Amino acid sequence: MRLLDFFRRPPPSAQVAKERLRIIVAQERSARGGPDYLPLLRRELLEVIRKYVNVDPEAVHIHFDHAEGHEMLELSVALPDK
């Protein structure tokens, strides 16, 4: 058992930290500069979508962009595999 544990060692914790940070920082940056209602909008959209499809909270991505005088709200939902 001990020997098996040795081979099945989890990834070093620094690698886990980096991966978690990469995801959360990217998510927070995409909401930055956008209107304050974005997190609430995201949550409510998720609730509505979940009435019909059981999606993961992580599956809803909202991206807010300013470009040449107009603002764009991009929404993508990854649907689960059937």
Add this chain to the structure above:
Amino acid sequence: MAEIIVVTSGKGGVGKTTTSASIACGLARRGKRVAVIDFDIGLRNLDLIMGCERRVVYDFVNVIQGECTLKQALIRDKRLESLYVLAASQTRDKEALTPEGVRRVLDELAADGFDFILCDSPAGIEKGAHLAMYFADRAIVVVNPEVSSVRDSDRILGLLASKTRRAENGNGGVREHLLLTRYSPRRVATGEMMSVADVKEILGLDVVGVIPESTDVLTASNAGTPVILNDESIVSHAYQDAVARLLGDTVPLRFIEEVRKGFFSRLFGG
């Protein structure tokens, strides 16, 4: 032209004040005229780290409210004659710090011929932190190689890019530098701590310094002598390198590799 540098981080306890004190001393040692201001209204700390706590008569808020002149409030360092400290007020009234008042003090320091004005930001993203960064030309973002510190500093980067005078005027924005503190090459080598490269990649910033974890930092604050002045310490060398980089020198990073002890030094505890 005075250059205004904010030392900021978002998270508390990562080494902002230690860094402000050492960078200020380092710049003064290189012949620059430096003023370092404590923006942590209500919780005065910089004076202790600088070792001038018993010489504080007037503070930042006294100057802003016109209760004394700037000259009366500036405390001249006893070790470095071109270095001055402006202490934080211990008033509980956070409203005492106003944008107009801060601007006036910074303008007066600039007119007085200071080369560098360092603004030691309080933790958090409230008013004190906002005003510490608002007028900055450059920012030193102090980060520990640890998840919450990295995340908070990314929040700060967002604020530097939007809630500062330079961002609002659209003249190039604030120049941002990453300074890693409490770095342990040994723990990086064993995969327990994120490396300089990891943090740099996540935040996308230039590294101005990497300060190794060391007991010398506590010893220095105990004594009220900024750690950069302890020339025996590698922490001092790391801060001196950071100062050189701030001044535009190209200096390779040191103290980021684990020093492997040889057989004999291990045996004899060398």
